[in-house]
Amino acid sequence: AGLALATWTSCQSSPASPSPISLTGVWGGEHITLTVTETGSRLEFDCAHGDIPGKLTPDASGMFATPGVFVREHGGPIREGESPDAHPAMYVGTVTPATLRLTVRLTETNEMVGTFSLIQGSQGRVLKCL
Numbered sequence: 001a002g003l004a005l006a007t008w009t010s011c012q013s014s015p016a017s018p019s020p021i022s023l024t025g026v027w028g029g030e031h032i033t034l035t036v037t038e039t040g041s042r043l044e045f046d047c048a049h050g051d052i053p054g055k056l057t058p059d060a061s062g063m064f065a066t067p068g069v070f071v072r073e074h075g076g077p078i079r080e081g082e083s084p085d086a087h088p089a090m091y092v093g094t095v096t097p098a099t100l101r102l103t104v105r106l107t108e109t110n111e112m113v114g115t116f117s118l119i120q121g122s123q124g125r126v127l128k129c130l
Helices: 002-014
Strands: 025-030 032-036 040-045 048-053 063-072 085-095 098-107 110-119
Touching: 002 040, 032 110, 048 085
Parallel strands: none
Antiparallel strands: 025 032, 025 110, 032 040, 040 048, 048 063, 063 085, 085 098, 098 110
16 A cells, blocks of 8 residues: 555656647638748738748747737739738737637737637638739
């Protein structure tokens, strides 16, 4: 009985380190698709897109906040020499094993782009400008 108690006690005293949540792959929801790779992430929105450089890694509680770029798009052709309507943005998210809640805010103006709910493995539903 003493050995069993010692074994049980030692298992209980070493905290299990949480397994890191991997975001790699495609996540989608209404008005958004997020593609995450080891080197960066690409977002597609209705009439916009965004980029997050580097690996997107949530902390142990599943949260992340990372800077990136948000680019507004418009209908019709892109004119030669036209500068993209790009803005620095902050991407803040909370992830569970199969869902991601993402808030996008432009950092220069503090304008809220929106909050999105994404599901891992979903292509999402995005309507591009015509």
